[in-house]
Amino acid sequence: MVEKFTPHRAIRKVKIDRSEIIFVAIYTIILEILFYLLVPKITYFWGNYTKTILNLNYSSIIGTEYFNLYVLDTIGTFPQFSFSFFSLLISTAILFVLLIQRPHMMKYFLIYIDSVIIVSSFYFLIFKQFFPYTLTKLLEMLTYMQASNLILFPIVSALSIIFFKTKIYKKILFITFVVLYAFLVDTVRYIVFVFITKNLSYIFSPLFFFILGPYFDSLYFVSFFSFFVSLSSKDSNGEMFEW
């Protein structure tokens, strides 16, 4: 009789399927080994592809300080005083406009983005000569971040989806899709980062670490994850629960 009724939501739990968990774990381990072996080649690809796309003929690919990865060796542009000044002026004006708005989640999100530009503009206005990075060093940072993303995403994905009962191929597809998407985003980000830092100056480089870096990665990861949960929930029709 119990089988015929879906348990009340207060006491529901999910039928555990050990073989499914083991399968996902094995797939994740394989993916991890694969990425561990491929990551140096992937970082070489990022540098080389960016070099080709942006016609950086005089730049070369060099090894990173740690982890035997590769990075594009190139130089960025320091902002002119007037550029830093106007950037500071405009971003401060935007901040004032934002501050007088009524509380809303977008207000505080935009204040965060604007603050990054304000701090960066102010820094390049006053302490330009102390900027501790070259574009190569910044790219090395970006490479570490993106490479750790590729290594972490399969693990985080697997840990996040084990709670939900759905067809095993959907779980495998989810993990694969997340990693492939991350690779795509990482490649585009690398190119855009080099383009902006060479053409518009270092002022906007912090944006790629504070907003378009790990924070952005977590947003798209959670977006895909939420779709996965929604689909799993729709598929299940309440049959995955046990008393």
Next chain:
Amino acid sequence: MVNIIIFISKVYAYVLMFILLIYTVRHYIFSLNRVFGKQRISYGDIIDSDLPFVSVLIPMHNEEKVAKDILISLTLSSYPKDKLEIIPIDDSSEDNTARILKEFESKYDYIRPLYRNSNRKGKAAALNDALRFATGDIIVVFDADYIPGKGLIRELVINFIDPSVGAVMGRVIPLNISKNILTRLIDLERIGGYQTDQQSRFNLKLIPQYGGTTGAFRKEPVVLTGGFKNEILAEDTELTFRLYLMGYKVIYSNRAECYEEVPESWIVRARQIRRWSCGHNQVMFLYVPKIIFSNKLTIKEKVDGLLLLGVYFLPLLLLIGIVNSFILFFSGAYFQFILQSVASVSIFQSFGNFAPFFEIAVGTYLDGVTNRVKLLPILGINFFFEMWFSSLGFLDALKYIISKREIHWQKTERFRE
């Protein structure tokens, strides 16, 4: 000097990373337990005719929009009326609340309103006055915007059959979920907080929290220890820890569901978060040493209690973490910068919302919510809003603790038409 700042900044990055890691592991364990673990149930299914006499307290200040709804709901309750008294507390209302209460008082003999016009305003002061007036051994508290179901009072009260139970908490579900994006996001937080967090804390015999509404408590220990503390904004959190330190337990009854109205405007939500954060942090300042040195709590309960009290302190740590990221980035300490930024603003960013994304997802899955869960990434944007107002709440608490100024209670605006 610069070197010292950079050194402190690097140390802070490691400390923050460690704290966030502890919280992540804690919430992951909660999620695993809720989905796969054995679910503890409250005593709600026990059928017993020997029910205790119950006083239901409803603090009200300018509640004309919602007063009727809750009183009608309570008159429809299946709890034996000869064992029930309902005490709506009119706390110096300037609208039609008093008139509505008089109307109900004349119709139902078990509705006995308390009209207050004291200088001491606020929920704690109102509850203390009502406790002197109440004759029940068990006190049930509802906020005025709640709509309790027929069997809710019995479902909560039957738990006191166990003498070790000091308080019982039910599950709160938003009534106006589909009003706008804010109400939908609050609903997600509630799902994560109750369906996953509270239930797993109850399963694991940790510290489920008495939430001050949709809950009940034993009157005697509360009155004997001085009633509710007027100087604390989170009287519910304070009561939870007071009861635990006296050797009582709190039961979470996931099935005892009650509907509430959640804020529909951001400004009201901002005030609410700030008030909760202030109260919660006041309790943290008062109870951390007491929890550590208590001989009534198990090690598990102590650890959970301390982590629970730190929940509204964490947003401030994250805010400082963002400032710290700037120092690390511009000083060239890129290793610590990567470590901290990957940790604090990526995987853990949803902590600004007090429930990580997987905990909310687990709750929605168990609830059968199929569409609203797609809003999860928006919580990552909302993170900055909640982080800011929680941090302000922490500073308020600090101010009250240092200056010992009297607390000003801010009522949550109602939206019901």
